[in-house]
Amino acid sequence: MAAYRYGNKLSRTERYKLGEVISKNSDHLLFLTATPHKGDPENFRLFLDLLVRGFFATQKLIDESLENKDNPPFIRRLKEDLKDFEGKPIFTNRYPETIKFRLSDKEQVF
DSSP states (O other), rough: EEEETTTTEEEEOOOHHHHHHHHHHOOOOOOSSSSTTOHHHHHHHHHTTSSSSSSSOOOHHHHHEEEEETTTTTOOOOOGGGGGGGGSSSSSSOOOOOOOOOOOOOHHHO
16 A cells, blocks of 8 residues: 655556555554555655545654654554563564575476
8 A cells, every 4th residue: 555756747557546445534643564665755745645635744743743753644663662461571582694505407497
């Protein structure tokens, strides 16, 4: 469910278009996502536009809202901040590593 702006052109995925229809025809929306914006601020702003159209007209407004923690349309939780009732972290640390491998000739053709 993503939209991207390239200059004056807006490109929307089919899922985003579905989100627009649902947004226009729903009184309440709840989005649960682990990857809300792929690191692209404008993509994230357009995503939030589905919740409350025009609420965040610019990226600056989003940044200020996050900094002031006064963002009524959404709650941002980082997994590093989530704790159980005893105050212990819910998620364990991840240690990603890249493993090198070679593809066989058949795998490369495939």
